[in-house]
Amino acid sequence: MILYDLKCSNGHEFDSWFSSAADFDKLVRGNLLSCVVCGDTGIEKAIMAPRVSAGSKRRLSSEAAPEQAVKKLRESVEKNADNVGREFAAEARKIHEGEAPERAIYGEARIDEAKSLIEDGVPVLPLPWSSRKVS
Numbered sequence: 001m002i003l004y005d006l007k008c009s010n011g012h013e014f015d016s017w018f019s020s021a022a023d024f025d026k027l028v029r030g031n032l033l034s035c036v037v038c039g040d041t042g043i044e045k046a047i048m049a050p051r052v053s054a055g056s057k058r059r060l061s062s063e064a065a066p067e068q069a070v071k072k073l074r075e076s077v078e079k080n081a082d083n084v085g086r087e088f089a090a091e092a093r094k095i096h097e098g099e100a101p102e103r104a105i106y107g108e109a110r111i112d113e114a115k116s117l118i119e120d121g122v123p124v125l126p127l128p129w130s131s132r133k134v135s
Contacts, residue, residue, distance in 0.1 A: 009042030
């Protein structure tokens with residue numbers, strides 16, 4: 001895992017974890033990263049200083065509450081990626097192996113399917129929401 005300091009084209013700075021530099025690049029190319037403050041998808045790495053303390057002193061304003069950030073992320077994913085539903089694992093593997101056109105997708109996968117994709121080097125990550133209805 002790698003932590004990047006990020007900046008949107010509107011100047012907002014925030015940080016996020018990625019499984020690799022290649023995964024970060026792929027998400028940026030697919031416009032799947034957005035600013036936690038304004039939703040802008042013009043994201044780039046900010047200049048980073050070495051981190052020597054365990055915690056960050058930076059805090060987001062109340063305007064960027066976690067719920068708002070998740071909402072903006074979901075809107076961006078749903079706008080820029082194909083929902084392949086329960087076929088996510090199979091479709092992700094086909095894309096990774098070149099059997100289907102490369103594109104951003106999202107959907108559902110069982111834990112064992114997700115683990116298998118990760119073990120095989122298929123870049124996936126969980127989304128912070130569920131499409132399942134909660135009664």
